[in-house]
Amino acid sequence: MAKKFNIALSSRLSPFQKFYLLVIAGFILGPFIPLVIQSFAFRWAWPDLLPGTWWLEQREKAMAPLAWDYVLSPYSRVWEATVNTVFIGTIVTAICLAICLPAARVLAREKFRGKSAFEFFLSLPLIVPEAAIGIALLMMFIRLGLAGSYVGIILAHLIPTIPYMVRMLTAVYQGLGRDFEEQAMILGANRWQVLRLVTLPMLLPGVVAGALFTFLVSTNIFLLTFFLGQGQIVTLPTLLFSKIAGGTLDASAAGITLIVTLPGIILLIISERFIKEEAFGKGFGN
Amino acid sequence: MKITAIYTSLLALVAAGAVNADTAQFREAFLAGEVDWAAVEARAKDEGSVNLYYWGGSDLLNVWMDRVVAPALEGQGVELNPVRITSTKDAVDLVLAEQNAGASEGSVDMIWLNGENFATLKRQDALFGSFAPLLPNAANLEWNPEDERSVLNLRDFGVETGGAEVPWSGEQYVCAYNSDRVAAENVPSTFEALRSYLEENPGKFTYIKPPHYIGNTFVQEAIYALNPDGTGAEPFQQSSDQIPAAELARLITPGMEYLRDLEPLLLDAAGGSPRYPEDNAALDGLFLNGEVDFSCTFGLYSVATGLATGSYPEAAQQFVFPEGHMIKNKNYLAIPVNAPHPAASLVLANWMTSVEAQASKLQQTGMPSGIDIWKLDEAGAKAIAEASPGLVGVDQATLDANAAPDTNATLVDVIEATWLEYIERDSSDPIETIVTRAYENLTK
Numbered sequence: 001m002a003k004k005f006n007i008a009l010s011s012r013l014s015p016f017q018k019f020y021l022l023v024i025a026g027f028i029l030g031p032f033i034p035l036v037i038q039s040f041a042f043r044w045a046w047p048d049l050l051p052g053t054w055w056l057e058q059r060e061k062a063m064a065p066l067a068w069d070y071v072l073s074p075y076s077r078v079w080e081a082t083v084n085t086v087f088i089g090t091i092v093t094a095i096c097l098a099i100c101l102p103a104a105r106v107l108a109r110e111k112f113r114g115k116s117a118f119e120f121f122l123s124l125p126l127i128v129p130e131a132a133i134g135i136a137l138l139m140m141f142i143r144l145g146l147a148g149s150y151v152g153i154i155l156a157h158l159i160p161t162i163p164y165m166v167r168m169l170t171a172v173y174q175g176l177g178r179d180f181e182e183q184a185m186i187l188g189a190n191r192w193q194v195l196r197l198v199t200l201p202m203l204l205p206g207v208v209a210g211a212l213f214t215f216l217v218s219t220n221i222f223l224l225t226f227f228l229g230q231g232q233i234v235t236l237p238t239l240l241f242s243k244i245a246g247g248t249l250d251a252s253a254a255g256i257t258l259i260v261t262l263p264g265i266i267l268l269i270i271s272e273r274f275i276k277e278e279a280f281g282k283g284f285g286n
Numbered sequence: 287m288k289i290t291a292i293y294t295s296l297l298a299l300v301a302a303g304a305v306n307a308d309t310a311q312f313r314e315a316f317l318a319g320e321v322d323w324a325a326v327e328a329r330a331k332d333e334g335s336v337n338l339y340y341w342g343g344s345d346l347l348n349v350w351m352d353r354v355v356a357p358a359l360e361g362q363g364v365e366l367n368p369v370r371i372t373s374t375k376d377a378v379d380l381v382l383a384e385q386n387a388g389a390s391e392g393s394v395d396m397i398w399l400n401g402e403n404f405a406t407l408k409r410q411d412a413l414f415g416s417f418a419p420l421l422p423n424a425a426n427l428e429w430n431p432e433d434e435r436s437v438l439n440l441r442d443f444g445v446e447t448g449g450a451e452v453p454w455s456g457e458q459y460v461c462a463y464n465s466d467r468v469a470a471e472n473v474p475s476t477f478e479a480l481r482s483y484l485e486e487n488p489g490k491f492t493y494i495k496p497p498h499y500i501g502n503t504f505v506q507e508a509i510y511a512l513n514p515d516g517t518g519a520e521p522f523q524q525s526s527d528q529i530p531a532a533e534l535a536r537l538i539t540p541g542m543e544y545l546r547d548l549e550p551l552l553l554d555a556a557g558g559s560p561r562y563p564e565d566n567a568a569l570d571g572l573f574l575n576g577e578v579d580f581s582c583t584f585g586l587y588s589v590a591t592g593l594a595t596g597s598y599p600e601a602a603q604q605f606v607f608p609e610g611h612m613i614k615n616k617n618y619l620a621i622p623v624n625a626p627h628p629a630a631s632l633v634l635a636n637w638m639t640s641v642e643a644q645a646s647k648l649q650q651t652g653m654p655s656g657i658d659i660w661k662l663d664e665a666g667a668k669a670i671a672e673a674s675p676g677l678v679g680v681d682q683a684t685l686d687a688n689a690a691p692d693t694n695a696t697l698v699d700v701i702e703a704t705w706l707e708y709i710e711r712d713s714s715d716p717i718e719t720i721v722t723r724a725y726e727n728l729t730k
Contacts, residue, residue: 043596046575053596063594063650064349075349077370135383142387230380230393231339231369242342242370250567250597252345 032258039067039254055251071255078259081239085219086263088150088235092157092218093211096165099158100210104169109178122166125159133159134227141228148230156224161214168213172206212271216264236260309391309628316632317415323422329629331363336630339377340398342370343567346591346651354646358637364630369394378403381622385412392624395631400617401443401499404451405695407620414621416449417632423639426657426666427453435658437691438616444523444694451618452635453656455647458614458685459503461582462589462678466601468579475609477511477544484551490579492553494569495562496705500583503613505705506693509541510611518611519690526696531725535718538701542708542717549709553578570597582607584615586685590675591652603679606688614689616656641666649673700724 013021038044041051042058055067065073072078107119125133137156138147146152176199184198200207222237229238240260243253312329315321330336336359342348348370356366371377377397384392397403407413419429428436439453440446463473474480484491494501510518514537521529521537552560553572563569566583573581574597581602585591592598606612619638621631637643641662644655652675659667677685693701703724707713713720 041596043574043600045599046577058596064346066345066595070345070349073349075345075352135379138380138383139387142384147384148393226372226376227380231371231377232337232367232393234370239370242372250345250595 035249035254035257038249039071039251039258041251041254042066067251068255070252071259076252076256077234077239078236078256081234081236082259082263084233085235085237088153088157088225089215089218089263091150091154092161093214095154096158096161096214097207097211100162100165100169101207103166104173107166107170108173123163126163130160130221130223134224137224138227147228148232150233152228153225153233156228157218157221159224160221161217164217165210165214168210169203169206172203172210175206176202208271208274212267215267219263236263309626313414313623313628316420316628317417319420326629326632327362330627330633333364333627333630335365335367336627336634337367337369337393337395338398338634339369339371339374339380339394339396341374342372344651346595347653350647350650354650355634355637355643358643359634362633362637364633366634374399374403378406381407381412381624382410385410385622385624390624391626392622393626394622395625395627396634397620397622398454398617399451399620400615401692401695402698404442404447404618404620405445407622408445408448408450412623413450414623414625414628414631417621417635418447418449418452420449421452421632421636421639423636423657424452426639426641426661428658428661435660438614439658442618442695443615443692443698444525444696447618451620452639453616454619454638455653455656456586456614456616457584457654458586458689459500459507459582459584459612460586460588460604460680460685461580461607462573462592462598462602462604463580464573464576464599464601465603466599467576473605473607475605475607477508477608480607481544481548481551484548487579488551489553489556490577491551492560492562492569492572492578493582494566495564495710496702498565500566500569501562502698502702502705503584503692504582505541505545505701506698507608507611507613507690508545509538509693509701510613510690511608512540512544513537514540519613519693522693522697523691524697525694526700526725526728529697531722532718534697534700535721538704538721539717542704545705546709573602574599580607585652586654586677587648587652587675589678593678594652594675604677605679606684610688611690612685612688613692615692618656641669645669645673649675696728699728703727 037051040055042053042055044051055069058066059069064070065075070076107115134156137152137159141147141152141155146155180198180202181194184194189197219235220237222241225233225235226238226241229235231238236256236259240253240256243256249257312321316326338351340347340351348368351366351368356368359366369377374397377394378399381392381394381397384394397407399407418424418427427439429439430436431440438456442451472483474483480491493504496502496505506522510522513521515521521533526534549555549560552562554561563572566585569578569581569583570592572578576599589598589602589604592602593600619635621628621635625631639657641657644657647653648655648670655670657670659670662670692698700721704717704720707715707720707724708717
């Protein structure tokens with residue numbers, strides 16, 4: 001079946017389209033190749049195409065763990081940072097959804113005075129520089145005793161994520177007419193049933209996309225995390241920044257960089273399956 | 287859930303208030319010499335942990351912190367919380383933000399720093415006070431101002447330390463060359479020789495861009511070496527209050543002009559504008575790749591450790607440059623005034639200045655000893671000597687003979703501003719105007 005599909009696809013693609021796909025794949029995968037090689041290198045100098053000395057050759061002689069030995073050792077704090085990043089990202093996404101779903105419904109369906117001004121106002125946090133927000137929030141959070149806590153970081157992460165989420169969900173709601181919900185009601189569904197069986201399944205692809213986006217934004221915030229975590233709550237971006245601030249990647253920095261991309265990739269794969277199966281499989285039924 | 291959070295934070299604030307008075311009391315009593323060391327250690331156990339903020343870009347240092355320092359403090363009942371930061375200034379900003387927010391108890395117990403960062407904390411009155419001479423291991427350091435070797439313990443970039451920071455590591459600005467690419471007889475030892483070399487081999491050198499302190503140091507060395515009076519580093523030990531702008535401008539003009547003339551010979555200058563790397567990791571990359579033939583940085587043992595970690599080319603050798611003006615300084619551990627665990631910080635500071643700590647740091651990270659060898663007993667001096675990863679191509683006596691002191695921190699600001707204006711922005715104003723302007727900004 002899959003093979004048939006491939007043949008069908010390839011026969012439909014013109015040579016130019018195939019070339020175009022290859023170029024895009026190259027752009028996406030290309031940067032990973034030197035990163036993977038670097039993560040196994042000990043000494044990799046220009047103009048050598050491959051490292052002159054590999055990490056494994058030096059492994060026994062080294063005074064401290066090198067390359068992947070360092071990345072996977074507790075010294076690198078990668079595990080702690082990954083757990084923190086995923087934990088903060090998940091909570092931020094959940095809170096963000098809870099705030100934005102009702103807000104988007106109102107913004108998409110109701111008309112009220114000052115609506116467009118309000119929409120503009122919602123995007124403001126994206127315009128103010130992160131450093132300014134960070135310092136100002138830190139001052140406030142210190143007084144509230146929230147600085148250096150997970151609560152503080154999560155609250156701060158809501159600032160740049162809510163504007164994105166609201167915009168995305170508003171667009172999704174706009175695409176979803178009231179007709180389906182009214183149909184269901186006419187057929188005798190109560191409000192809860194409408195929400196559970198009609199509205200949510202139809203919104204789901206948009207919600208998953210928004211949640212994915214929020215999660216990715218949250219897992220990439222460096223400055224706010226550093227300030228409000230007072231440097232003590234390590235996440236993948238803060239860990240990576242302290243490693244690569246130099247501008248050159250050594251083997252352990254390359255390894256950490258690869259690890260940093262993992263949560264996003266895993267999430268993309270999961271959500272890809274989820275959108276297909278849940279929304280179009282169960283939601284509409286056969 | 288939010289309400290609970292607010293309640294807990296209010297409770298925390300109240301509790302913090304109670305502890306604050308107590309930490310302030312402890313600070314005063316300790317600085318007055320009324321607390322004996324056993325009491326400090328007992329209190330450190332009660333405090334239970336210590337937050338050390340340090341630049342986290344070195345794997346070797348990170349491993350050493352977790353592998354050696356943490357267990358050593360554990361033995362004294364204190365948990366080490368090593369906080370790795372991207373730039374030391376971030377930690378300084380954090381301390382100041384917390385201080386300005388009125389929290390007399392912050393989150394930073396100790397910072398690894400020197401120069402401008404220390405001067406900033408000192409100016410803002412954000413330091414714990416003169417703790418260093420009161421540590422039991424202060425005996426490992428020279429504090430007698432009459433002994434000229436004490437200067438690096440008493441002054442940090444010309445700013446009086448006042449015992450508010452304790453030396454942790456000593457460094458010297460040393461250059462390395464790649465002996466696969468440069469013959470030994472062509473290695474320059476003066477700025478004139480460097481220029482001749484670059485005329486033969488254009489583009490094979492660059493230095494780290496100011497305001498990075500390593501770049502600033504290179505500029506200072508050029509200024510010392512080309513000082514029109516021939517007095518080297520001497521006039522630059524004064525602060526900006528003591529030396530008038532016009533006089534400073536006169537002294538730095540030959541150095542600045544040399545650096546401007548050098549620009550067309552630097553890396554990538556043939557393609558339009560020269561390329562200055564942002565920090566030493568970037569410079570190490572250029573040196574490893576053979577894009578430049580020389581690499582100058584703070585690091586007595588940088589070649590030995592660079593070879594051990596693969597970040598230096600295999601044929602790297604150190605050499606003397608510039609003769610008689612190789613800046614030497616120390617870096618330090620400071621305790622902020624709002625440190626939440628002051629006694630634990632003192633215990634950490636004391637451990638860090640022990641022979642045991644210094645020898646293992648030297649051996650495992652290649653960071654030179656910050657304590658003074660001549661103050662140690664024979665066994666201690668031997669332990670440090672044996673831990674050294676070794677110099678490559680030069681010896682200690684030659685380096686000592688060519689050592690020069692750092693520039694006063696207030697002048698560093700002026701020189702840095704002048705470099706940025708005169709060389710980076712290519713200002714057509716005369717140097718004196720630029721220096722005067724920098725002086726005015728300084729007082730603002």
